[in-house]
Amino acid sequence: MSVSKILVVDDDVTFCMMLETLLRKHDYEVAHSYTYADGRKKLADFNPDIVLTDLRLPDHDGLEILQLVKRDVPEVPVILMTSYGDIRTAVRAMKMGAFDYVTKPVNPDEILSTVQRAVNSRNKASTEVNLQVSEESYIEGVSDASLKILEHTTLVAPTGMSVLIMGESGTGKEFVARRIHALSQRSDKPFVAIDCGALPRDLAGSELFGHMKGAFTGAIADKQGQFEVANGGTIFLDEIGNLSYDIQIQLLRAIQERKIRRVGSTVEIQVDVRIITATNEDLKQAVLRGDFREDLYHRINEFAIQVAPLRDRPEDMLMFARHFLAQANKELLRDVDGFAPDVMQIFKRYSWPGNLRELRNIIKRAVLLSKGPVITAGTLPDELTAEADASAIVQPVEKGPVDEKPAEDIDLRETSRRSERELIITTLEKVRFNKSKAAKLLNVDRKTLYNKMKQYGIPLQ
Numbered sequence: 001m002s003v004s005k006i007l008v009v010d011d012d013v014t015f016c017m018m019l020e021t022l023l024r025k026h027d028y029e030v031a032h033s034y035t036y037a038d039g040r041k042k043l044a045d046f047n048p049d050i051v052l053t054d055l056r057l058p059d060h061d062g063l064e065i066l067q068l069v070k071r072d073v074p075e076v077p078v079i080l081m082t083s084y085g086d087i088r089t090a091v092r093a094m095k096m097g098a099f100d101y102v103t104k105p106v107n108p109d110e111i112l113s114t115v116q117r118a119v120n121s122r123n124k125a126s127t128e129v130n131l132q133v134s135e136e137s138y139i140e141g142v143s144d145a146s147l148k149i150l151e152h153t154t155l156v157a158p159t160g161m162s163v164l165i166m167g168e169s170g171t172g173k174e175f176v177a178r179r180i181h182a183l184s185q186r187s188d189k190p191f192v193a194i195d196c197g198a199l200p201r202d203l204a205g206s207e208l209f210g211h212m213k214g215a216f217t218g219a220i221a222d223k224q225g226q227f228e229v230a231n232g233g234t235i236f237l238d239e240i241g242n243l244s245y246d247i248q249i250q251l252l253r254a255i256q257e258r259k260i261r262r263v264g265s266t267v268e269i270q271v272d273v274r275i276i277t278a279t280n281e282d283l284k285q286a287v288l289r290g291d292f293r294e295d296l297y298h299r300i301n302e303f304a305i306q307v308a309p310l311r312d313r314p315e316d317m318l319m320f321a322r323h324f325l326a327q328a329n330k331e332l333l334r335d336v337d338g339f340a341p342d343v344m345q346i347f348k349r350y351s352w353p354g355n356l357r358e359l360r361n362i363i364k365r366a367v368l369l370s371k372g373p374v375i376t377a378g379t380l381p382d383e384l385t386a387e388a389d390a391s392a393i394v395q396p397v398e399k400g401p402v403d404e405k406p407a408e409d410i411d412l413r414e415t416s417r418r419s420e421r422e423l424i425i426t427t428l429e430k431v432r433f434n435k436s437k438a439a440k441l442l443n444v445d446r447k448t449l450y451n452k453m454k455q456y457g458i459p460l461q
């Protein structure tokens with residue numbers, strides 16, 4: 001196999017050099033750019049197989065590099081490097097079609113394993129094997145929300161109904177889709193996953209339905225679309241809300257009449273494909289806005305499954321954490337045995353905007369950094385512990401069993417917010433608004449106290 005070419009875009013010169021040396025040592029061919037403008041040029045001149053970009057560049061942000069790649073060379077995986085404070089942007093990047101993100105400071109083993117996964121995914125894509133049967137095992141979870149998903153997937157799997165899976169990014173929607181396929185009568189036929197968010201508008205038709213030689217510039221040969229590839233099996237359309245109106249019409253036809261037509265052809269091809277779709281936006285709103293066709297919405301929504309965010313199902317935390325720990329140990333050839341009790345408490349208090357994907361990444365990173373037999377709070381990013389600390393002001397770390405059920409009731413939350421505010425005010429008054437002393441008494445750091453004061457509208461005076 002030929003050497004993979006990697007373009008690194010980052011304005012930190014020393015970091016770029018370090019990364020280059022590391023990647024070269026592992027037989028990658030590397031080019032670097034310190035700016036968006038140069039990155040854009042190298043994208044054309046160097047023709048990389050993979051792009052690694054920082055989220056903050058002096059002249060633009062890294063998301064624009066991602067957009068550029070998705071527009072011009074959508075098959076090239078983009079890995080984003082972010083500081084932990086940018087996690088929400090990283091989540092947005094995933095929605096826009098990024099392959100994955102790694103958090104800075106970048107750990108050599110972590111970056112190498114992510115790059116290797118990207119190389120593997122490219123090799124799969126280029127040989128048109130988009131079937132990607134998951135190597136990871138499926139965890140069912142124990143929360144009520146997970147049990148409901150289990151019940152619904154088992155019920156709907158054998159029916160052939162179209163399923164719409166809703167949930168935030170990283171909650172496991174694609175895993176649920178694969179599960180439905182695996183439990184259906186189509187399980188020995190292809191499962192084809194397509195990220196509609198990463199499909200360039202003008203190529204979406206050809207990617208889904210195929211094209212004929214000469215149909216447009218660049219169509220140098222006839223090409224099967226993914227509907228034909230998936231024939232007999234299941235097609236999973238992730239981020240369905242991103243399809244253009246035009247493609248929505250063609251998709252509706254494919255579902256209603258079970259026929260597709262390649263771009264540039266008049267011949268209709270019969271296809272038998274089950275449709276599973278996913279979205280993390282409110283499609284009903286998109287219908288009301290006129291961005292998504294109502295008839296298509298009803299077609300894809302014969303059965304809906306809601307996947308809850310991780311923060312709303314803390315009962316699942318321990319199981320997933322253990323699963324990702326075992327996975328990380330295997331991938332990194334380590335033998336970390338478990339989690340210190342305060343780590344599980346931090347996990348349960350953190351808001352997990354990136355959901356299971358974020359938990360997986362955090363644990364992998366912690367395994368890399370661990371020196372002892374268990375993962376300790378010191379191996380977690382500061383932002384994560386700070387956010388968890390902030391929400392713990394009136395909920396001191398419990399010593400109880402790690403998987404006990406925390407309060408979920410909305411009123412209870414509201415009450416605890418109110419008493420948290422009162423506690424902060426009383427403490428501040430007691431120490432005459434000396435923030436350092438107040439922070440000490442409340443057992444949080446000053447930054448957390450400031451954030452809380454801002455959040456509750458307490459004057460900083």
Ligand SMILES: Nc1ncnc2c1ncn2[C@@H]1O[C@H](COP(=O)(O)OP(=O)(O)OP(=O)(O)O)[C@@H](O)[C@H]1O
Nearest residue numbers: 094137138139169170171172173174175356357360
């Ligand atoms: N049930 C599960 N068992 C084990 N791992 C899971 C499960 N669900 C999700 N994961 C882990 O979380 C990662 C993200 O899941 P997945 O890609 O299915 O999320 P998603 O909701 O489709 O995300 P996006 O909306 O960003 O496409 C997976 O790669 C896997 O590592």
